[in-house]
Amino acid sequence: MSKLKLKQQVKRGLLLYLPLMVFLAFVAVPILWTLSLSLKDERQIVGETFRLLPSPLTVANYIYVWTKNKMSLYFINSLQIGGVSVIAIVIFSLLNGYALSRFHFPGKNLFVIALLMTQMIPLMLNIVPIFIMVNKMGISDTKLSLILLNVAENIAFNTLLMRGFISSIPREIDEAAAIDGCSRLQVIYKVIIPVIIPGLVTVAAFAFISCWNEYLLSYTLISTNNKFPISVGLKYLIGEYSVNYCALAAGSVIALIPPVLLFGIVQRYLIEGISAGAVKG
Amino acid sequence: MKTTTFHGWYRKNFAKLFPLMLILPSVKIIMIFCFYPMIRAFLYAFYNYQRTKPKAYGFIKLENFRKIFTTDSVFLLSTVNSFKWVVSEVLLQLVLGLCFALILNQQFKGRGIARTICFVPWAVSGVMTTMLWRVMYNENIGLINNLLSIVGLGAYRTAWLQNIKTVFPAIVVAELWRGIPFFAITMLSALQGIPGELFESAKVDGGSGRQILFRVTLPYIRQSIVFATLMRVIWEIKSVDLIMTMTNGGPMRKTTTLPIYIYQKAIVEGNYGYGSALSVILFIFLSIFAVFYLKANDFGKGIHE
Numbered sequence: 001m002s003k004l005k006l007k008q009q010v011k012r013g014l015l016l017y018l019p020l021m022v023f024l025a026f027v028a029v030p031i032l033w034t035l036s037l038s039l040k041d042e043r044q045i046v047g048e049t050f051r052l053l054p055s056p057l058t059v060a061n062y063i064y065v066w067t068k069n070k071m072s073l074y075f076i077n078s079l080q081i082g083g084v085s086v087i088a089i090v091i092f093s094l095l096n097g098y099a100l101s102r103f104h105f106p107g108k109n110l111f112v113i114a115l116l117m118t119q120m121i122p123l124m125l126n127i128v129p130i131f132i133m134v135n136k137m138g139i140s141d142t143k144l145s146l147i148l149l150n151v152a153e154n155i156a157f158n159t160l161l162m163r164g165f166i167s168s169i170p171r172e173i174d175e176a177a178a179i180d181g182c183s184r185l186q187v188i189y190k191v192i193i194p195v196i197i198p199g200l201v202t203v204a205a206f207a208f209i210s211c212w213n214e215y216l217l218s219y220t221l222i223s224t225n226n227k228f229p230i231s232v233g234l235k236y237l238i239g240e241y242s243v244n245y246c247a248l249a250a251g252s253v254i255a256l257i258p259p260v261l262l263f264g265i266v267q268r269y270l271i272e273g274i275s276a277g278a279v280k281g
Numbered sequence: 282m283k284t285t286t287f288h289g290w291y292r293k294n295f296a297k298l299f300p301l302m303l304i305l306p307s308v309k310i311i312m313i314f315c316f317y318p319m320i321r322a323f324l325y326a327f328y329n330y331q332r333t334k335p336k337a338y339g340f341i342k343l344e345n346f347r348k349i350f351t352t353d354s355v356f357l358l359s360t361v362n363s364f365k366w367v368v369s370e371v372l373l374q375l376v377l378g379l380c381f382a383l384i385l386n387q388q389f390k391g392r393g394i395a396r397t398i399c400f401v402p403w404a405v406s407g408v409m410t411t412m413l414w415r416v417m418y419n420e421n422i423g424l425i426n427n428l429l430s431i432v433g434l435g436a437y438r439t440a441w442l443q444n445i446k447t448v449f450p451a452i453v454v455a456e457l458w459r460g461i462p463f464f465a466i467t468m469l470s471a472l473q474g475i476p477g478e479l480f481e482s483a484k485v486d487g488g489s490g491r492q493i494l495f496r497v498t499l500p501y502i503r504q505s506i507v508f509a510t511l512m513r514v515i516w517e518i519k520s521v522d523l524i525m526t527m528t529n530g531g532p533m534r535k536t537t538t539l540p541i542y543i544y545q546k547a548i549v550e551g552n553y554g555y556g557s558a559l560s561v562i563l564f565i566f567l568s569i570f571a572v573f574y575l576k577a578n579d580f581g582k583g584i585h586e
Contacts, residue, residue: 026458031401034416095306099300108300116575121319124540124543128557129319151314231406245422256409259404
């Protein structure tokens with residue numbers, strides 16, 4: 001009996017824990033290695049002996065990237081672009097989600113298909129016309145251009161997510177408010193919004209991660225160094241610090257903090273969101 | 282008089298107009314920044330439109346496409362690379378992602394934290410993935426080379442991203458780092474949708490673990506597998522951030538996929554017409570899968586919560 005049990009445990013270990021550990025290592029090691037590098041003294045890594053862990057620990061690299069070059073500026077740029085984009089995305093997706101969950105109207109299905117299609121259009125197809133259009137509109141090399149495009153790129157997914165949140169609120173609440181004399185818009189901001197705050201936070205977090213991570217448009221549209229968001233700034237750091245890997249690692253860790261923290265908020269909704277078929281890859 | 286009738290009409294139809302008013306701003310933005318550029322790209326594809334030669338601007342019918350298919354050897358090469366990229370990414374993500382979804386769906390201690398760790402790469406962008414993996418692959422300070430030395434395989438040390446033999450597998454692995462979690466999340470949601478009674482009755486009937494997997498579990502989530510695979514194909518065809526920042530198509534064009542080539546032609550060289558023609562071809566490749574995808578999604582109806 002105990003032999004059978006042992007056999008079962010070995011089997012479970014081989015089939016479950018071993019592959020799980022390998023996979024967890026695969027996911028965690030690049031992050032941990034970068035973290036370890038970022039805390040090392042630069043002279044340590046070119047030394048003859050290889051060390052897995054930094055000793056002595058130093059935060060000098062963080063201070064260096066944050067103060068000696070424009071890392072802090074890029075970080076703030078990304079916060080600004082992301083912040084304004086997120087506010088717009090939340091408002092638009094709230095309006096869309098409310099319309100989709102509460103009303104039947106002509107063109108409703110067409111609208112949903114159009115939203116799904118925006119996720120399919122490769123940015124590579126649109127990038128040339130966008131580049132030319134933004135130049136003609138006189139907003140090339142501005143944060144405004146990135147904000148407008150961020151909104152356009154992220155409306156679809158967040159609308160579909162928001163529709164789900166609003167659909168979970170019973171319609172009777174709307175009707176009761178209307179009887180109490182609320183206008184249609186008042187229903188949205190007096191009734192729906194207070195109930196849906198967790199949903200709004202989730203949408204905002206999803207949208208912020210996406211804006212923070214956006215690269216191709218910023219790289220193409222922004223040419224002034226001082227206006228770079230962090231994604232593009234880091235790319236240039238690679239060139240600038242091809243030798244100073246510790247500083248580069250510290251920069252990477254700083255840039256990873258906001259999306260990974262927000263990941264905690266959206267994690268619960270990841271599965272629903274991704275099965276809604278519209279998270280960007 | 283006229284205004285009052287309009288007003289009357291407006292008040293009478295307000296209920297119908299209200300939802301349209303709500304979506305109007307978004308419709309405008311999507312039209313201007315998604316669909317209008319798409320139409321323009323299709324038009325540019327038939328023009329000789331170069332940043333450096335504004336005087337040569339003009340309608341040239343199918344000339345761009347003729348050049349692409351007859352004289353452009355890089356096009357063929359980048360299409361082959363794109364094909365290799367999509368096939369290796371999607372196949373590996375499918376197999377490994379499904380395996381890890383099955384594992385993460387088991388009961389074990391610390392499952393919650395294991396799931397969280399597994400899904401973290403979802404939040405990490407292509408550029409950030411590049412940053413993380415560059416310090417893995419680096420010839421001198423990279424973890425891989427150092428570990429090879431420690432276990433006595435120092436002979437296999439190489440500059441993973443500069444060696445033309447290793448660069449393609451290297452970028453594939455880095456993308457898998459983000460892709461497998463992505464796939465696993467989708468599969469996990471499908472697995473959680475399987476009613477528990479199904480397993481119980483299968484066990485009562487005396488099915489072994491393997492039989493249950495192949496006769497019950499996998500058939501039950503078959504549709505989700507198809508769905509997720511198509512979704513990944515579309516994304517991997519489009520994917521560009523990671524390759525662009527990690528190798529930018531090099532060395533010796535070993536990692537030049539179609540989107541990378543388009544960017545080099547259109548934005549770097551400024552050959553807007555030719556680049557647009559290339560991207561129209563990319564779009565056609567992609568739409569084949571997009572049609573299947575939208576169909577699997579029941580054209581948007583299937584995504585009601």
